[in-house]
Amino acid sequence: MWDSPYCHLTGIDMSIILDHVNYIYDKDTAFERHALKDVNLQLQDGEFIGLIGHTGSGKSTLVQLLNGLLKPSAGAVYFDGADISDDDFDLKNLRASVGLVFQYPEHQLFETDVFQDVCFGPKNLGLSKKDAELRAFQALKQVGLKEEYFYQSPFDLSGGEKRRVAIAGVLAMQPKVLVLDEPTAGLDPKGREDILNMIAQLHKELHNTIVLVSHSMEDVADYVERIIVMNKGEVLYDAAPQEVFTHVEELEAVHLAVPEVTYIMRDLARAGIKVRTDVTTVEEAVEEILACYGR
């Protein structure tokens, strides 16, 4: 039906393919909203991806398609070669494989203590109590929560700690693909950095696929190897950070800013200093500037 550029690839070992995906909320009503327009993406195993876009650009909608919470209105989403809209598709397996941490995940905590809450996911996977608890323990360690909090009520923790517990709740399911929808929203700078470092650390250890959704280029530039920029439901760029950040004007036109150092490098270059402008992290910039002066 769709002349897909990826058809020949389906069936090969690879995680997720979005093929001409459209998503429309409240179709055929006065509230109709075309949230995704002709999105084509391919998420490879082990990639660390940043998904960026202005408010309302369709990021949250896109990530919900990745684990089958929403089905595309048109087009198809393939998971390991199988179409998630098929009647006989194994949604349970998909949800075990693609872990989704929602925006403000701390709002979904409900158990009497932190440990029980983290056990909820693995238990739903049908694991024994012992295995579930082992995984919960590992996950809580991974997110760096202090042991003294394990048996407290999750509602007595601070915002950042709650966020960690919620992330652990998904991690404990040991998903192959981990999707985090704005994990740093509403945290202070220190809290943001802690969470982002923790996620980067996870990627290093587990080599799983990670999709990190964010408003802010600055947040993701240091960590990810690929950036997908969304604008009004469409994919605007899909490339390495260095390449994406060369489009300063275009990004500003869609209310996104490139990292501060990229601006500085651009201004330096304009002032006649021969530095590269596709620099995205402070460390790189330091090296580049020093190199320019022959040091």
Added chain:
Amino acid sequence: MLREITLGQYYQTDSVLHRLDPRVKIVGTLVFIASLFIANSPLGYGVAAVFLAVMIKLSHVPFQFIIRGMKAIFMLLIITMLFNLLLTPGEEVFHLWRLSVTKEGIRLALMMGIRLVFLVIGSSLMTLTTTPNNLTDGLEKLMGPLKVLHVPVHEIAMMMAIALRFIPILLEETDKIMKAQIARGARFDTGGIIDKARAMVPLLVPLFISAFRRAGDLAMAMEARCYHGGEGRTKMHPLAYEKRDALAYLLLALYLAVMILSRFVPVGGML
């Protein structure tokens, strides 16, 4: 998924009904509901149907949108009609296993069905064409005289406004939490009654917590803006009747008169 519930929702568009004073619409709805119980003949229901059809036409709300709200009461409608059909004693028409369908039963079932459908459409038409703010303003004004009896009119209206405002918010919240728990492997649709009830815990606990948090936030925000009840409170857009409102009251009175008269006109006999 939950957004399909349109009962009590406002539909944004411009029409005569939208522009009418909310008080007229509240009174009109009450009159219409009363008229459904006054009517006792096909003529009466016919007049009510024409009245309703004209109102729907005037409202500029798509008919399909109104019908969608009816889904919520579909089961109630079927059950009501079935009970009336099967359990009314009288002159038997035919036999169904051990139950007999009577002439009176058919008549009653039809009447209840029509009443229920008209009642729901009539009152949805009011909420579809009136913003929650306007609705509560109207209610507060209409109930004003009750203040003499120390009825906390303003507080009742404010509570209604807040409740109406929170319905869509809580629906959205439910949708979100449900999705988040499904992503953690929760199932809401399998197992027996006990399993299903247990599956509600991960949904209800966060929902209640969020409702309390929102209520607390709102109270704080109201207090921060010096809200202290209705005493001496003025409105930015005070309700004021216009010519069209007077005309609407006149038409309403006319409609009510016709409905009362229809009881005494022997057209079509006593169905």
